[in-house]
Amino acid sequence: MSAFDDLLAANEEFSATFTNAELTGKAARGLAVVTCMDSRIDPLGLFGLKPGDAKILRNAGARVTDDVLRTLVLAVNLLAVERVLVMPHTDCGMTKVTDDEVHAIAARRGVDTRSLDFHTVPDQDAALRHDLTRIRTSPFLPAGMPVGGAVYDVRTGKLMPVDI
Ligand SMILES: [Zn+2]
Numbered sequence: 595m596s597a598f599d600d601l602l603a604a605n606e607e608f609s610a611t612f613t614n615a616e617l618t619g620k621a622a623r624g625l626a627v628v629t630c631m632d633s634r635i636d637p638l639g640l641f642g643l644k645p646g647d648a649k650i651l652r653n654a655g656a657r658v659t660d661d662v663l664r665t666l667v668l669a670v671n672l673l674a675v676e677r678v679l680v681m682p683h684t685d686c687g688m689t690k691v692t693d694d695e696v697h698a699i700a701a702r703r704g705v706d707t708r709s710l711d712f713h714t715v716p717d718q719d720a721a722l723r724h725d726l727t728r729i730r731t732s733p734f735l736p737a738g739m740p741v742g743g744a745v746y747d748v749r750t751g752k753l754m755p756v757d758i
Pocket residue numbers: 630631632654655656683685686687688
């Protein structure tokens with residue numbers, strides 16, 4: 595018995611009818627999506643995409659961190675990505691706390707997290723525009739590459755363009 599038995603069992607069924615063996619690692623639709631780890635977001639489903647179509651980069655808050663930039667540079671150079679959509683969402687947990695509050699919560703558990711930057715989001719619109727600028731002005735990514743921002747509404751499933 596392990597904590598993952600349910601997953602192993604489900605994968606037995608999944609692999610029994612697996613049909614994606616011919617896919618390559620390249621993004622067939624030339625798309626990368628930066629979005630949040632929120633479990634309500636189905637990044638392929640909400641765009642009508644399927645496995646193989648897009649690179650999906652997820653973290654807390656859909657933030658464009660150094661590691662997201664690193665991954666985008668690789669995706670553009672190696673994996674056929676030609677456009678990037680940054681997609682935070684409504685009701686995001688990262689908009690409801692500050693870094694200091696997370697540090698305090700962890701401290702109550704005896705854990706010192708002060709060396710971590712959580713990139714919490716006090717102003718979602720400002721954070722999204724900042725993150726779009728980070729991609730657009732990166733010297734490591736193609737000038738003029740389409741970079742868009744939109745907020746996903748977890749209550750309606752609709753995308754609200756912010757800067758596309
Ligand atoms: Zn979120």
